[in-house]
Amino acid sequence: MSDIQPLMIAGGEFFPGQSGEVEIVAGQLPSGNKVSILAHVFRAYTPGPTVLFLAGIHGDEINGVEIVRRCLDQDIFKNLITGTVIAVPLLNVYGFNNLSRNVHDGKDVNRSFPGTQKGSLASRIAYGLSKNILPHADLVVDFHTGGRGTYNYPQIRYNTDDARAGAAARSFGAPLILSNRPPAKSLRRSAFKHLDLPVLTYEGGENMRYDALSIDVGIAGVKRLLQTQGMLADTPQDKLKPPVLVTASVWVRAGRAGLFQWSKKSGFPVRKGEPLGVIADPRGKLPPKRVLCPRDGFMIGHANAAVVSQGDALFHIGYVTPPPAEAGVAAKE
Numbered sequence: 001m002s003d004i005q006p007l008m009i010a011g012g013e014f015f016p017g018q019s020g021e022v023e024i025v026a027g028q029l030p031s032g033n034k035v036s037i038l039a040h041v042f043r044a045y046t047p048g049p050t051v052l053f054l055a056g057i058h059g060d061e062i063n064g065v066e067i068v069r070r071c072l073d074q075d076i077f078k079n080l081i082t083g084t085v086i087a088v089p090l091l092n093v094y095g096f097n098n099l100s101r102n103v104h105d106g107k108d109v110n111r112s113f114p115g116t117q118k119g120s121l122a123s124r125i126a127y128g129l130s131k132n133i134l135p136h137a138d139l140v141v142d143f144h145t146g147g148r149g150t151y152n153y154p155q156i157r158y159n160t161d162d163a164r165a166g167a168a169a170r171s172f173g174a175p176l177i178l179s180n181r182p183p184a185k186s187l188r189r190s191a192f193k194h195l196d197l198p199v200l201t202y203e204g205g206e207n208m209r210y211d212a213l214s215i216d217v218g219i220a221g222v223k224r225l226l227q228t229q230g231m232l233a234d235t236p237q238d239k240l241k242p243p244v245l246v247t248a249s250v251w252v253r254a255g256r257a258g259l260f261q262w263s264k265k266s267g268f269p270v271r272k273g274e275p276l277g278v279i280a281d282p283r284g285k286l287p288p289k290r291v292l293c294p295r296d297g298f299m300i301g302h303a304n305a306a307v308v309s310q311g312d313a314l315f316h317i318g319y320v321t322p323p324p325a326e327a328g329v330a331a332k333e
């Protein structure tokens with residue numbers, strides 16, 4: 001791209017050195033109110049890569065929204081020395097207003113990519129991003145948390161077969177990196193398949209709760225990644241421990257329903273046969289049943305739910321060498 005050409009996003013024009021906002025209408029509510037996507041655009045005078053920071057694709061995953069909001073509030077993107085940052089702090093406005101992962105009909109925006117112009121609301125939101133913003137990006141960081149009642153240790157996930165995403169993942173500096181295959185029709189899979197666009201998925205904390213560690217790691221990661229891309233001046237950062245690298249994961253599920261308490265939480269190595277928690281009978285009739293770790297690995301997520309049903313996901317164990325039968329199992333994100 002020539003350095004004097006404006007960046008055109010949904011009718012907005014951004015010349016080098018310019019910043020501003022653009023609002024993309026994605027759909028309409030029954031009340032007549034519009035569902036729109038607000039994007040903040042920051043361009044340095046000097047050409048360089050374009051990085052998209054995106055949050056709130058799941059409306060109840062608040063840590064990511066807070067990470068992007070704080071980056072905006074701290075004027076991190078106003079100090080770019082090269083390139084462009086596009087920041088979308090809240091993609092799924094409907095889900096956010098309704099404290100919900102999904103939109104009104106239960107459809108998941110992150111299973112609706114690349115989306116269609118005349119599809120359901122989830123598909124239209126995905127389309128609004130795919131058509132107007134993704135074609136401009138060279139790299140995307142998509143911020144998530146664990147689902148309802150599930151805590152994720154701060155981690156970056158990237159496509160196993162995307163070397164550029166692997167390099168960007170390491171530059172982010174999260175304490176855990178999971179390379180895997182993303183779910184079908186997710187942003188990460190769709191952008192790579194249709195646009196050859198590397199996407200990093202950041203996971204940290206659980207839905208509807210602030211998690212200070214996940215927010216701090218996320219903001220520091222944004223800065224490190226931009227510095228590695230040559231887009232921000234280097235500043236002193238905490239020295240990092242080498243990340244834990246995992247290439248596959250397995251869920252440990254509840255064998256019986258009842259009252260659940262973990263005794264081991266995310267962020268630590270685990271050993272096969274180790275007790276991870278107990279499920280108790282709320283009526284006080286049956287003795288508590290221990291939940292044992294099925295294999296050696298590293299705990300990348302755990303449930304904080306007090307009441308669990310049979311089959312509920314309790315612990316998410318990451319490990320390095322996938323047995324063939326389990327290879328390629330997509331982690332929920």
Ligand SMILES: [Zn+2]
Pocket residue numbers: 058061144145333
């Ligand atoms: Zn999510």
